[in-house]
Amino acid sequence: xxxxxxxxxxxxxxxxxxxxxxxxxxxxxxxxxxxxxxxxxxxxxxxxxxxxxxxxxxxxxxxxxxxxxxxxxxxxxxxxxxxxxxxxxxxxxxxxxxxxxxxxxxxxxxxxxxxxxxxxxxxxxxxxxxxxxxxxxxxxxxxxxxxxxxxxxxxxxxxxxxxxxxxxxxxxxxxxxxxxxxxxxxxxxxxxxxxxxxxxxxxxxxxxxxxxxxxxxxxxxxxxxxxxxxxxxxxxxxxxxxxxxxxxxxxxxxxxxxxxxxxxxxxxxxxxxxxxxxxxxxxxxxxxxxxxxxxxxxxxxxxxxxxxxxxxxxxxxxxxxxxxxxxxxxxxxxxxxxxxxxxxxxxxxxxxxxxxxxxxxxxxxxxxxxxxxxxxxxxxxxxxxxxxxxxxxxxxxxxxx
Numbered sequence: 001x002x003x004x005x006x007x008x009x010x011x012x013x014x015x016x017x018x019x020x021x022x023x024x025x026x027x028x029x030x031x032x033x034x035x036x037x038x039x040x041x042x043x044x045x046x047x048x049x050x051x052x053x054x055x056x057x058x059x060x061x062x063x064x065x066x067x068x069x070x071x072x073x074x075x076x077x078x079x080x081x082x083x084x085x086x087x088x089x090x091x092x093x094x095x096x097x098x099x100x101x102x103x104x105x106x107x108x109x110x111x112x113x114x115x116x117x118x119x120x121x122x123x124x125x126x127x128x129x130x131x132x133x134x135x136x137x138x139x140x141x142x143x144x145x146x147x148x149x150x151x152x153x154x155x156x157x158x159x160x161x162x163x164x165x166x167x168x169x170x171x172x173x174x175x176x177x178x179x180x181x182x183x184x185x186x187x188x189x190x191x192x193x194x195x196x197x198x199x200x201x202x203x204x205x206x207x208x209x210x211x212x213x214x215x216x217x218x219x220x221x222x223x224x225x226x227x228x229x230x231x232x233x234x235x236x237x238x239x240x241x242x243x244x245x246x247x248x249x250x251x252x253x254x255x256x257x258x259x260x261x262x263x264x265x266x267x268x269x270x271x272x273x274x275x276x277x278x279x280x281x282x283x284x285x286x287x288x289x290x291x292x293x294x295x296x297x298x299x300x301x302x303x304x305x306x307x308x309x310x311x312x313x314x315x316x317x318x319x320x321x322x323x324x325x326x327x328x329x330x331x332x333x334x335x336x337x338x339x340x341x342x343x344x345x346x347x348x349x350x351x352x353x354x355x356x357x358x359x360x361x362x363x364x365x366x367x368x369x370x371x372x373x374x375x376x377x378x379x380x381x382x383x384x385x386x387x388x389x390x391x392x393x394x395x396x397x398x399x400x401x
Contacts, residue, residue: 006088008387011224011380020223021380024373031370034363035110046364051356052333057111059326060368063208064104064375065138065179066201066325069172070209071097072145073239075152076172079165085232089217091388094149096216096379097172097209098142103375105138107367130181137175144168153387176205183328190267191332196257200250207243208321210236211314216376218311220383221393229394230307237310241298244317248291251324267335270355271327278331281323290320330358 011017038045048055074093078086086093109118125132148168151161180201183192214236221228255272258264271282294313334356383389 007391008091008389009391010385010387011220011383011389013384014223016223017380017384021377024377024380027366027373028370028377030366031110031373034366034370038111038363038367045361047358047360048364049356049358051336052330052358054329054333055358056326056330056360056364057107057367057371059322059329060371061104061107061111062179062329063322063325064100064107064371066176066205067208067212067321068097068100068104068141068205069176069202070205070207070243071100071213072168072172073206073210074213074236075148076165076169079152079158079162080169085235088390088393089232091149091152091386092217092220092379092383093213094145094152094168095382095386095388096213096375098145098149099375099378099382100209100212101138101141102378103371103373106374107371110367110370130178130185134175134178134182137171137178141168141171141175144171149388172205173202176202183332188337189332189335190258190264190338191271191328191335193264194254194258196250196254200247200254203243203246203250204321204324207240207247207317210240210243211317211321214240214310214314215318216379220379220389224383224389226389227392227394231395232393233307233310237298237313240310240313240317241295244291244294244313247324248287248295251287251291263338267332270335271331275331275334278327278334282327282331285323286320286327289316290318290323294320334358 046055072093074086075090075097076093077083078090078093122135125135127133144164145168148161148164151164177198180198184194184197186192214233218228218233255268259268271278273279275282294316297309297313297316336354336356
């Protein structure tokens with residue numbers, strides 16, 4: 001069967017597109033209102049406290065940043081690993097990667113309380129801190145992926161696309177390693193102190209990013225009335241199941257190695273058995289809904305050929321991914337630090353040695369959702385003004401191996 005040439009066109013501003021844009025704009029406006037509210041009253045109006053200084057906005061931000069790396073999956077598979085079926089969607093992959101990173105960083109900046117302090121972070125560096133390195137990793141990622149998109153859309157020899165694509169692939173690994181190392185290098189907290197954090201975050205990026213890509217690609221094709229064949233959809237679904245299994249594997253390794261060390265036994269008992277809502281999020285939302293259920297949806301023979309199963313699997317991976325980041329970020333702060341190793345603290349005005357409490361407030365929820373809205377608005381604007389979306393992804397338009 002002869003294959004048709006891939007044609008890229010901007011999406012039209014239909015009623016559905018405008019409705020979605022207005023809805024996302026409302027979320028962004030609400031997030032800005034939350035920023036003003038928190039900046040005026042201080043972080044005391046949020047659920048964050050002296051023990052939990054990274055709250056729900058940081059969960060959304062880290063999820064988006066991690067997913068940004070994985071959103072580049074399709075482009076990397078196409079140009080670096082030479083898989084032809086992914087070439088028509090490589091442009092959107094690069095755009096989504098940049099958009100998710102911008103949305104995640106926007107949440108972090110707006111949650112500073114004093115956004116002007118960003119100038120200090122951009123001009124004063126402590127290279128013993130992984131946070132300073134991440135400034136370069138994030139901005140460098142945007143530059144490399146922008147160059148990657150440029151060569152994809154230019155009429156140049158494809159070998160240059162592969163060269164820039166390889167650089168982007170290596171940079172995305174470095175970016176996710178840096179994000180995971182934020183936690184892996186914090187030795188003061190027993191829930192973070194683990195070298196497995198870097199590879200775990202890499203696996204999480206592959207899974208979360210591909211899930212976000214499947215959902216955004218499906219949404220854009222539905223809004224623009226374009227055809228999306230089942231072949232490529234099921235191919236991405238199979239890959240998503242593999243990545244979800246990898247996340248489960250590294251999660252198991254993370255907790256087994258932590259239980260092997262006596263210093264982490266208390267934290268593991270807290271997360272796995274006694275953590276209340278954190279334990280519920282771990283077993284039910286992260287493991288069951290975000291891990292086992294998507295794999296079952298894709299691999300069970302009775303439903304694996306359904307066109308909707310990769311979409312539902314992606315929804316569950318995103319839900320489970322947010323829960324996993326919450327368990328890592330917030331759960332790791334709820335468990336107390338060992339201030340005086342070898343001694344028991346019996347009384348303290350700061351609650352040392354006690355399990356902390358945290359309940360997110362509306363301002364945190366709105367701010368986190370605003371970051372997601374910023375990412376989706378950026379993708380929509382790019383699809384409206386740039387030729388990044390193919391007009392057809394049926395089998396006659398998708399190259400085969």
